[in-house]
Every structure is written in C-alpha cells, then in structure tokens.
Amino acid sequence: MHGKMPADPPLWTLGNVNLGHTRLRDVSLTIPRGVTAVLGWSGAGKTSLLNVLVGFEKPDRGILDGPHMFYWSPQGDGLWPHATVREHLEIVRCPVARIDDLLAGFDLSERSSVRPAELSEGERSRLSVARALAAPVQVLVMDEPLSHVDPGRLGRYWSVIRGVIEADGRSLVFSTHSPEAAMSQAQFVICLREGRVIHSGPIAEVYSNPSNAEVMECLGPGNWLTSQEAELWLDEIIDAPRCYRPEQISVEPAHISHVVVRESRFLGSIAEVELRHVNAAVARKFFHRPSGPHLQPGSPVSLRLRTE
Amino acid sequence: MIRAAEQYASVPEQLFGALEQAIRAMKQLFGKTEQAFSAVEQSFSRVGAQSGTTGESGFTLGWSLRRCVAEGRRWTGRSGLSDKARRSLEHCCEAGLPGESDHAWKARAALMLNPDYHTQIFFDVARCLLLSGIVTLLGGWIGSRLPRTLDWRQWAIILAPLCTPTLLVSYTYASLGLHLSGAPWLLNLLYSTLVALKLIPIAVLARRLFPPPISAEARYCASLLPGRSLSSRLAFHTQALGVAPWMTTGLVFLLAFADFELASLLSVKTWSVILFDAHVRGLHIWESLRGAFAPLYVELAVVVALVLLGRRAVPGSPANFTGGSGSGSRWTFFVMALISILTSAWPIIRTVGQSIPGWTAVGLRYGMSEIMTSTAVAVGSTFAIWIAFDFINRRTTRLVLALPGLLGALVLSLLFVALLNTGAPGFVFGKVWRKEWDDQLRILADSPLPLIFAEALLLAPVALLLKSMLKMRRPAEALHLARMAGSRRLLWELALQPSVAAIGLLFFLSYFEFTAASILAPVDMTPACVRLHNLAHYGQTSALSAMMLSAMLVPFLLLALTLGAARLYARQDAR
Numbered sequence: 001m002h003g004k005m006p007a008d009p010p011l012w013t014l015g016n017v018n019l020g021h022t023r024l025r026d027v028s029l030t031i032p033r034g035v036t037a038v039l040g041w042s043g044a045g046k047t048s049l050l051n052v053l054v055g056f057e058k059p060d061r062g063i064l065d066g067p068h069m070f071y072w073s074p075q076g077d078g079l080w081p082h083a084t085v086r087e088h089l090e091i092v093r094c095p096v097a098r099i100d101d102l103l104a105g106f107d108l109s110e111r112s113s114v115r116p117a118e119l120s121e122g123e124r125s126r127l128s129v130a131r132a133l134a135a136p137v138q139v140l141v142m143d144e145p146l147s148h149v150d151p152g153r154l155g156r157y158w159s160v161i162r163g164v165i166e167a168d169g170r171s172l173v174f175s176t177h178s179p180e181a182a183m184s185q186a187q188f189v190i191c192l193r194e195g196r197v198i199h200s201g202p203i204a205e206v207y208s209n210p211s212n213a214e215v216m217e218c219l220g221p222g223n224w225l226t227s228q229e230a231e232l233w234l235d236e237i238i239d240a241p242r243c244y245r246p247e248q249i250s251v252e253p254a255h256i257s258h259v260v261v262r263e264s265r266f267l268g269s270i271a272e273v274e275l276r277h278v279n280a281a282v283a284r285k286f287f288h289r290p291s292g293p294h295l296q297p298g299s300p301v302s303l304r305l306r307t308e
Numbered sequence: 309m310i311r312a313a314e315q316y317a318s319v320p321e322q323l324f325g326a327l328e329q330a331i332r333a334m335k336q337l338f339g340k341t342e343q344a345f346s347a348v349e350q351s352f353s354r355v356g357a358q359s360g361t362t363g364e365s366g367f368t369l370g371w372s373l374r375r376c377v378a379e380g381r382r383w384t385g386r387s388g389l390s391d392k393a394r395r396s397l398e399h400c401c402e403a404g405l406p407g408e409s410d411h412a413w414k415a416r417a418a419l420m421l422n423p424d425y426h427t428q429i430f431f432d433v434a435r436c437l438l439l440s441g442i443v444t445l446l447g448g449w450i451g452s453r454l455p456r457t458l459d460w461r462q463w464a465i466i467l468a469p470l471c472t473p474t475l476l477v478s479y480t481y482a483s484l485g486l487h488l489s490g491a492p493w494l495l496n497l498l499y500s501t502l503v504a505l506k507l508i509p510i511a512v513l514a515r516r517l518f519p520p521p522i523s524a525e526a527r528y529c530a531s532l533l534p535g536r537s538l539s540s541r542l543a544f545h546t547q548a549l550g551v552a553p554w555m556t557t558g559l560v561f562l563l564a565f566a567d568f569e570l571a572s573l574l575s576v577k578t579w580s581v582i583l584f585d586a587h588v589r590g591l592h593i594w595e596s597l598r599g600a601f602a603p604l605y606v607e608l609a610v611v612v613a614l615v616l617l618g619r620r621a622v623p624g625s626p627a628n629f630t631g632g633s634g635s636g637s638r639w640t641f642f643v644m645a646l647i648s649i650l651t652s653a654w655p656i657i658r659t660v661g662q663s664i665p666g667w668t669a670v671g672l673r674y675g676m677s678e679i680m681t682s683t684a685v686a687v688g689s690t691f692a693i694w695i696a697f698d699f700i701n702r703r704t705t706r707l708v709l710a711l712p713g714l715l716g717a718l719v720l721s722l723l724f725v726a727l728l729n730t731g732a733p734g735f736v737f738g739k740v741w742r743k744e745w746d747d748q749l750r751i752l753a754d755s756p757l758p759l760i761f762a763e764a765l766l767l768a769p770v771a772l773l774l775k776s777m778l779k780m781r782r783p784a785e786a787l788h789l790a791r792m793a794g795s796r797r798l799l800w801e802l803a804l805q806p807s808v809a810a811i812g813l814l815f816f817l818s819y820f821e822f823t824a825a826s827i828l829a830p831v832d833m834t835p836a837c838v839r840l841h842n843l844a845h846y847g848q849t850s851a852l853s854a855m856m857l858s859a860m861l862v863p864f865l866l867l868a869l870t871l872g873a874a875r876l877y878a879r880q881d882a883r
Contacts, residue, residue: 058529071532078525082547091544092533135533 008033011139011171012053015063023105024059025195031173035165037203044192046175047075050143053173058074062159071135077128079116085127087266094134102130105160107153109303121148126157133164140165141231142174158185165303176287179220181208191218209243216243221270221287223249231257232280234301246270246287253292264295271295275303324545372739377688429579429602432565435500440561443504444553447511453640454512465645468652470509471813473820473860477502478573479844479852480655485574492577499576503567506652507560511803512644514556517777522548551617558614562607566716567820573844579603580718584823593726600719611714615707659860663853675855678836683833685756685825686818686863689763692772696764706772713768717823724828730752759828759835763818774810781806791861800878808874812867821865 010030017027025046025187030055040045051057052064054072071092072078089099103109106126116124121178125148132140139152146157162185165172176182182189189203193212198213199206207213210216223244224275230236234244251273262283264273276283286303295301412616446772458466488495530544555609568580580603587596700706712720728749752758783802790798814820836859 054528054532056525069534071531072525073524074523074529076523076525078523078529080526080530080544080548081521082548091530131529137534 011173012064012066014052014061014065017052017059017064019048019052019057019059021193022195024052027062027195027197029190029197029200031190032188033171034187035171035185036173036188036190037182037194038173038190039177039179039182040192042122042177043194046192047143048195049190049192050141050173050175054141067139070139070141071132071137073128073132073140073145075139075147077116077124079124079128079131081116084113084115085119088127088131089134092131092135096135098134100303102134102160102164105163106130106157122150125149127159129161133161138168138170140170140172142172144175144177144236154181161185163228171245180182180219183219189219191215207245212241213243221246221267221272223286229284232277233275233286234283234305236305244305248290248306249286250290250304251275251286251288251290251295251301252304254302255297257302259301261295261297261299261301263297266290266294273301275301311737321426344615396790408529425579425582425599426602428577428582428816429606432579432603433606435496436564439500439504439564440507440557443507443560443564444511444514444557446504447508447556447631448515448553450508450640450644451512453516453637454644455637456642462641463710465641466512467509469506469647469650470650471816472506472652474506474567474569474656475820475822475841475844476568476652476655476659476856476860477506479840479848479856480658482573482575482844483848485576486806489575495574495576499571499574500645502570502574502651502732503564503838506570507563508644508647509565510560514552514559518550518552518555520548520552521550551620555617558610558617562610562714562716565607565610566718568718569841572843580716580823584718584827587722587827593722593729596722597726600722604715604719607715607719611711614714615711633686647830659853659857660850662850663857665850675836675859678834679859681756681829681833681860682819682825682835682859683758683866685829686815688756688760689767689818690811690814692760693709693764693767694814697768709765710772712769713766713770717762717766717821718827720765721824721827724758724824725753728758754830756830756833759825759830762824762828763821766821766824767814767818770812771810774813778806778810796879800874804874804878805871808870812863812870815867816863 011034012029012031015028017024019211027045027049038049040046048057050072052059053066054070056072056074080088080091086099086103089102094102100109103112106129108123108127108130111119111123116127119127125146129142129145131143145161146154149157158181161172164170174185186203188201189206190200191198191206194213199211199218203219206215207219210219210222213222216222216224223246224241225233225238225244227238227243230238230242251271258280259275260278260279262274264271269289270287272285272287274285275294276282325413454466455462482500485498488498512639527545527548530548532542536544567578568584570576571578571581572584583596583599583603586599587593591599696709697706700709720864787799787802820837822837822841826838829835829838838858840852840859843855
C-alpha cells in the first residue's frame with residue numbers, strides 16, 4: 001500500500017487544537033488523503049484526536065477544518081443494540097450485494113440475524129469496521145479497528161479493508177498500538193505522546209529516519225546511537241545521532257572480539273541482546289534480526305551494519 | 309353507628325357507653341369486628357378533634373379509646389367466650405342501633421363510593437400519567453447530568469426525598485394544604501408537586517442504574533448518516549432509547565396512583581382516599597373490593613405493560629452512562645439539593661423545631677409499644693422477603709412474587725381482608741375447602757401475620773430490584789480471593805455492607821408503611837405510623853412532633869447500631 005503521497009488538498013487541517021488539560025495540547029498538523037495511522041502508547045491521545053476529527057468531541061481551543069462527510073468506527077464499537085448485524089449495514093444504506101460481501105469478508109454471514117448483545121468482542125469489533133466500510137462516504141475514521149480480533153485472522157480482515165478502500169479510492173485514518181499494522185497499511189503516520197504530536201509524515205521516512213529516539217520507538221524497536229556509540233560499536237562515522245532498525249544490525253558469533261554477549265532474548269521476529277564492550281568497559285542493548293543460532297552469554301560476537 | 313358514637317363520645321366519661329353502642333352496631337351490621345372498630349375509633353377521634361381536645365388531652369382520649377377498642381375486641385372472641393362477656397354481647401346486640409336500621413346503614417355505606425368515585429379514578433389516571441411523564445423526564449435529565457462518581461454525601465442528598473417518611477412530609481405540608489382547601493386546584497397542584505418531588509429520586513436512580521442501551525458513540529454514529537429523513541431519525545432514536553424510560557414512567561405511575569398517605573393528610577380527594585375512608589367507615593369488604601376493581605384494572609394494565617417491556621429490555625452497559633461535568637453538573641446537583649430540602653430537610657427541621665417543647669412532656673413514653681410493634685413487623689417482613697428471594701432461584705417465580713406488591717398497599721390489603729374474613733377461599737376452592745378452616749383464617753386475621761405477609765409482598769418489588777443490583781455488582785473474583793484470605797474486613801466491604809444497606813432500606817420502607825398497617829394490624833397492636841397518621845389529622849402539636857421524631861429516629865438508630873456492630877466485628881480482623 002506504500003506509494004507516492006497524493007498531491008490533493010489535505011483531509012484535515014488542525015491548528016493549535018487543545019482538548020481538556022492534557023488530552024490534546026497544541027496539536028497542529030495536516031492529514032493528507034490516503035491511509036494515515038495514528039500511533040502512540042496508551043493515554044497518548046489517539047482516541048482524543050480521532051474524537052475531535054469526527055466531531056464527537058469539540059476542542060477547547062484551536063482551529064479544525066475537515067470533510068463534512070465521513071464515517072466512524074469508535075473505540076467502544078458504537079453498535080446499535082436494537083439492530084441485527086445485517087440491519088447495521090442496511091441502516092447505513094449499503095447496497096444489498098455489498099452487504100453480503102462485507103458480512104462474508106468479516107465472517108459475519110452466519111451471525112447476520114443476531115443483535116450485538118449476542119456477539120463476542122471480536123465479532124462486535126468486526127461488525128463496527130464492516131458498518132464503517134458499508135457507509136457510502138469517501139473518508140473513514142477507525143479507532144483501533146479489529147482490536148479484539150485474534151492475531152491469526154487479522155491479516156485477512158485487513159486485506160478486506162484495504163480492498164474496499166483501494167477499490168473506491170477512499171481515505172482512512174486509523175489509530176493503533178501496533179507498529180506492524182501501521183507499517184503494513186498506512187502511507188502517513190502521526191506519532192502522539194502525552195497529547196502532543198511528536199512527529200507526522202510519510203511512514204517510510206519516519207521508519208527509516210526518525211528525528212529522535214521517541215519517534216523511533218513509535219514504529220517499533222530500534223537502536224538509537226550517538227556518534228560516539230556508532231563509532232565504538234559499529235565502526236561507523238556519523239555526524240548526528242541516528243536510528244538503526246533491527247534489520248540493519250547484524251550480530252554474529254566470532255572467534256575473537258572485544259564484544260561479548262551478556263544476555264540474549266529472542267522476541268519472535270527480532271532478538272534483544274545485551275552486549276559488553278571489553279575494552280571500553282561499557283554495555284548496552286541492541287535489537288537485531290537473528291539469522292543464526294541463539295547467542296550464548298559470554299560468547300564473543302561481531303557487531304556490524306548489514307550492507308544489503 | 310358513627311352518629312351514635314359521636315353522640316356519646318362528646319363526653320369522655322361516657323366513652324365506655326359509646327363503645328358498647330358501637331359494638332352493638334358492629335355486631336348487627338357486619339358480623340365481624342375489624343371495620344367497625346376502625347370506624348368507631350375514627351369517629352371517637354373526630355369527636356375529640358371537634359370538641360377541641362387536641363394535643364395532650366386529645367392524645368389521652370385517643371389512647372383510652374384504643375384500649376377500649378382492644379377490650380371490646382376481646383369480648384367478641386369467637387372461642388372461649390366467658391358467660392359474662394356473652395351475656396353482655398347478646399344484650400348489646402338485642403339493643404340494636406337506635407335511629408338507624410341495618411338496611412338504611414347499608415344503603416348509606418354503598419353511597420360512600422358514589423357518585424364521583426369513578427370520575428375520580430379517571431382524573432387520577434390522567435394526573436398520574438402527566439406526573440409520571442414529567443418525573444421521568446426531569447429525573448432522567450438530572451440523572452444524566454450528575455457526575456459519574458458520587459460520594460456518600462451526594463448519594464444521601466439524592467436519596468433523601470425517597471427515604472424521608474411520607475408521614476413526615478404530609479405532616480409538614482398539612483397546614484399549607486388546609487390553607488389551600490378553598491382552592492381545590494391549588495391543593496391538587498401542591499399534592500402532585502410533593503408526590504413528584506418524592507418520586508424524582510426513582511427516575512434519577514433508574515437513569516443511573518439502567519443506562520440507555522445505546523452508547524454516546526453509537527448515537528453519534530447514527531447522526532453521521534447523510535440524508536436521513538426526520539421520521540426515520542425519530543424512529544431510530546425512539547427505538548434506541550430502550551425500554552428503561554418507559555419502565556420508569558410505569559413504575560412512577562404505579563407509585564403515584566397508589567399513594568394514599570400523602571393525599572389523606574393533605575385532605576386531597578383521590579380514589580384511594582375515597583375507598584379507604586369508605587372502607588374504614590364500615591363499607592362491606594365486598595363493596596370495598598368492588599370499588600377496588602377499577603383501579604386494580606388500571607394497575608394490572610401497567611404491570612402487564614412493565615412485564616412485556618421488561619422482556620424486550622436490552623441491557624445497557626454501565627459504560628454508556630457518561631455523567632456530566634463542570635458547571636452543568638453543579639447546577640443539576642443544586643436542583644437535586646433543592647428537591648431534598650423541600651421534601652426532606654425542611655420537614656425534619658420543622659418537626660424537630662416543633663418537637664422541642666413537647667419532648668419533655670411526651671418523649672418516648674407514650675409511643676414505645678407502637679414503635680416496638682412497627683419494629684417487629686418491619687423486621688419480620690424484611691427478613692421474610694429477603695430470605696424468600698434467597699431460596700427462590702427461578703426468575704419467573706421471583707417475578708410472580710414481586711408482582712402483587714406493584715398493585716399498591718390499599719388494593720393488596722383489601723384482598724387480604726377478603727381472603728381472611730369472608731370465607732372467600734371456600735367460594736374459590738369449593739368442596740375441597742373445609743368450613744373450619746374459615747375459623748382458623750379468622751383467628752389468623754387477628755394476628756400480626758397477615759400484616760407481616762402483606763408488608764413482605766409490598767417490599768418484594770424493591771427487594772427484587774436490590775437483590776438484582778447486588779448480584780450484578782458483586783465482585784465475584786475479589787470476593788473469592790477475600791474468602792481465601794479469610795479477611796473479615798474485605799468480606800464486610802465487598803459483600804456484607806451492601807447487603808446490610810439494602811436490608812436497612814427495606815426495613816425503613818416497611819417501618820413507615822401506613823396503608824396496609826392501618827387495615828391489617830390487629831387492634832391491640834397498632835404500628836407507630838398508623839397512630840401518628842391518625843393523630844396528625846388533627847393538626848400539628850409539639851407533643852405529636854416529638855412522638856413523630858422519636859418514631860422516626862428508631863430505624864436510623866437500629867441501622868446505625870447494626871452497621872457499627874458489624875464494622876467493629878470486621879475491624880477485629882484488619883487484614
């Protein structure tokens with residue numbers, strides 16, 4: 001879904017938007033057309049920002065300019081307790097053929113005649129997304145979509161969302177905790193922390209060249225190295241501190257090295273290793289993508305940048 | 309009979325003579341005692357008031373009469389009647405009622421419910437419909453704007469109008485009602501306002517405890533849809549509102565429609581006042597029941613509607629209650645506080661102020677036996693219904709047990725009287741029913757058991773609601789961990805304290821219940837509320853205020869003692 005940023009006028013423009021004492025603080029940004037992810041830890045202000053965008057909450061101060069026609073999948077699913085699954089899609093005036101496609105796409109066909117109270121959390125969250133996709137609007141806002149869905153089926157449901165968005169040329173703004181979801185779906189990212197925007201921009205740029213360690217962490221684990229650290233650990237000369245993502249770092253067993261392993265933990269697709277520089281008598285942690293066997297404590301390793 | 313009693317009762321020394329006459333009349337007219345004794349007592353009290361013997365002397369007069377009535381009641385015991393008593397009774401019966409024949413009296417009694425009784429029911433239905441709508445709207449508005457979390461002081465202010473005894477409120481505003489007696493519409497307005505203010509906490513509670521099934525986000529999602537017509541939006545929001553507001557309206561209607569106590573002391577004419585007065589003045593129980601049919605149909609229709617609505621109810625998540633904040637919330641709380649001042653603080657302050665001179669003269673001396681009776685009946689009925697719901701697990705059985713209470717105290721009490729005193733079971737069950745069982749039922753009617761049972765049924769809807777709320781909010785996992793830890797303090801805080809508070813509320817409601825108590829209490833066991841209500845008809849005096857206050861303090865004292873003892877027990881184990 002990565003592509004060239006569209007040159008169309010932005011969807012939303014926010015100028016010094018404030019909400020509550022700390023929920024949103026002086027938020028100024030533009031949200032372009034396409035798919036935008038809003039990232040941040042719990043309490044960072046993701047839901048507050050989306051609530052303001054859709055008009056569910058009014059900012060205390062600031063300027064907000066945005067589209068008049070959009071639909072919303074709120075964090076608490078916002079389902080209508082008196083309507084069945086199918087009626088949810090009918091109420092938003094979705095064509096019958098598309099209703100069946102969406103129900104099938106989100107595995108809700110067999111539950112089409114039941115009401116929300118009888119649905120599981122995962123089904124409710126899928127229905128909320130399906131209803132938003134069913135609405136005949138060009139802009140969608142989703143607050144942590146598919147949040148209760150089992151990870152094994154997440155990819156399939158995201159592909160349904162992507163399919164509908166791309167087919168109709170719609171725009172989507174969604175919030176998420178998951179850097180993977182943001183990376184795989186969005187073109188643009190907004191990173192929030194404690195009610196402030198710490199960075200916004202094209203996601204590829206934020207991933208590969210974040211402005212600071214905080215922004216780096218928004219899109220997942222990384223190694224933030226100062227010039228001295230880069231020289232000491234990687235033999236690299238850099239002008240300013242920068243980020244090295246796990247896939248850029250290689251930690252390989254070596255026969256002789258000044259660097260030894262203190263502790264290593266495999267985290268799934270990446271590993272966290274704590275290394276000690278014997279000569280400099282310093283230690284620090286690195287994230288890397290392991291390509292070989294588990295590194296044993298005390299074993300010497302070589303640390304370098306991947307060239308490919 | 310009343311005329312005869314009034315004629316004789318004007319001179320206190322002739323009270324016993326008057327009583328004899330009354331008993332004669334009673335025996336002749338009804339063949340049973342209850343209504344006649346009540347009528348005699350009322351007529352004596354009225355005479356006492358008319359002859360200016362209010363206050364302390366009026367109280368003494370009433371008290372003497374009470375004893376006379378109890379004595380007379382013993383004369384007419386069905387079994388073990390002494391020869392002397394039988395002779396006396398036969399003599400009385402032979403003497404008959406001077407000046408009024410049996411036929412004439414029956415005709416006069418039948419007229420008590422006519423001609424405007426049914427018009428009054430129609431008027432009351434209209435008034436209560438309007439009132440319940442306003443109460444639900446206002447209570448819902450207040451409930452939705454109050455802060456999401458409230459401390460115990462704020463809860464006390466919200467619940468105060470509901471928990472202040474109706475007797476105290478009616479006693480406070482009775483003199484204002486008397487001033488307005490020349491303007492019936494103003495009097496009705498005062499009465500309806502007081503009923504509404506007292507019932508608003510129910511609507512506030514309903515709004516908080518049963519939030520709308522639709523969340524604020526879901527409502528906003530519906531508003532985002534483009535191009536929907538006004539009618540489809542209206543239909544959507546009406547449907548999404550859920551059944552809670554309609555059920556609240558129904559419940560408030562039932563409570564307002566069944567009110568008797570407030571109307572009676574304010575001298576407002578309602579169907580319940582007309583029927584009650586006719587009944588205690590001697591209207592035959594079948595006539596009273598016939599009169600109760602029309603209001604019973606109205607109440608049953610509302611109860612059926614409530615049951616049907618309850619079956620359609622979609623439970624709302626507590627998260628759907630967002631509450632208010634800021635200045636809007638503060639203003640709402642101010643409105644609630646104002647309601648509490650009018651219906652709770654002011655009646656209490658006024659009664660306390662009035663009671664100070666009378667406190668030394670009366671204190672608890674004259675009211676202790678009535679207070680003990682009320683306490684015993686309230687304890688019996690509260691625990692009976694609480695334990696009954698503990699043993700009944702089937703939802704349908706629980707609902708069936710809770711439904712009679714919704715018919716109101718007057719209708720329920722009349723049904724009890726009919727069941728116990730008229731041989732109605734024999735009529736219903738035919739040959740299966742043995743004749744001697746009727747006598748046993750009559751003996752039962754002379755005991756406090758029917759009153760305890762009726763009070764328990766009247767408490768049943770509230771008890772069921774409280775039980776359900778406790779079950780819903782029971783922190784099962786935390787409670788299990790507390791049991792594992794064997795911590796008394798945690799068990800107290802998590803499980804016992806809410807239960808004690810709920811039982812305390814039921815006790816309070818039963819203690820101050822008037823209508824059933826006045827109809828079903830045995831003559832020699834008068835509950836405090838009945839005696840105070842009867843005395844309150846004759847104006848406000850310092851002695852009566854002191855008695856009222858002492859009767860009111862007892863349930864609070866008992867609750868405080870229970871809570872204090874339980875807390876001490878819990879504190880011994882401070883884990």
